Amino acid sequence: MVTLAADPFAFDFEPRKTALVIIDMQRDFVEPGGFGASLGNDVTPLQAIIPACKAVLDAWRAVGALVVHTREAHRPDLADCPPAKRERGKPALRIGDAGPMGRILIAGEAGNQIVPDLAPTGAEIVIDKPGKGAFWATPLHEMLRAAGITHLVFMGVTTEVCVQTSMREANDRGYDSLLLEDCTESYFPQFKLAAMAMIRAQGAIVGWTATSGQFLHALARH
Numbered sequence: 588m589v590t591l592a593a594d595p596f597a598f599d600f601e602p603r604k605t606a607l608v609i610i611d612m613q614r615d616f617v618e619p620g621g622f623g624a625s626l627g628n629d630v631t632p633l634q635a636i637i638p639a640c641k642a643v644l645d646a647w648r649a650v651g652a653l654v655v656h657t658r659e660a661h662r663p664d665l666a667d668c669p670p671a672k673r674e675r676g677k678p679a680l681r682i683g684d685a686g687p688m689g690r691i692l693i694a695g696e697a698g699n700q701i702v703p704d705l706a707p708t709g710a711e712i713v714i715d716k717p718g719k720g721a722f723w724a725t726p727l728h729e730m731l732r733a734a735g736i737t738h739l740v741f742m743g744v745t746t747e748v749c750v751q752t753s754m755r756e757a758n759d760r761g762y763d764s765l766l767l768e769d770c771t772e773s774y775f776p777q778f779k780l781a782a783m784a785m786i787r788a789q790g791a792i793v794g795w796t797a798t799s800g801q802f803l804h805a806l807a808r809h
């Protein structure tokens with residue numbers, strides 16, 4: 588059992604019953620020319636978390652525990668993209684439009700791939716999700732249950748959108764979830780802080796938070 592000094596109180600987990608879930612660390616959100624940038628956002632803060640995410644991913648792989656990567660990805664015919672999602676706002680490029688890294692948020696396109704530093708190995712689970720949450724319209728819950736997973740450690744982007752939605756979905760399905768504070772980012776710093784505060788409020792109503800340093804320290808002592 589690993590006991591981690593976390594907020595609002597200690598997070599205890601068995602690595603063999605825990606999955607590291609990396610949300611949407613895709614070129615479409617992290618690099619210029621993707622979906623995030625097309626919405627008018629500065630993507631550089633999101634790139635800055637890649638080294639911390641990689642340190643955790645490397646340590647987790649060394650333990651031999653389960654890794655899950657997600658991608659926000661739609662079918663090329665957009666049959667899984669509700670018009671309300673595609674037509675909302677005034678982005679420079681809409682979902683499905685051709686951009687510098689291929690069609691925006693479309694499975695298989697260059698921009699839809701996970702950034703090279705965090706690229707999945709063949710043994711790791713990759714979930715393509717049409718929504719914000721990792722559980723909606725995906726087989727993730729069944730796969731985690733089949734693997735005996737009870738605890739989740741989250742990293743990825745963006746904190747208040749796909750990460751928080753996935754943690755809330757996980758909470759409703761009975762998982763205990765930890766968010767690594769310096770391994771998640773938002774285009775809006777104040778939203779990241781608010782999302783983390785909401786997650787750990789009221790006695791970890793959604794989950795726990797800790798830094799990657801705290802996590803790696805606890806894992807190394809395991």
Ligand code: C5J
Nearest residue numbers: 611659744745748749
């Ligand atoms: C967004 C995400 N922000 N991965 N997606 O649209 O958070």
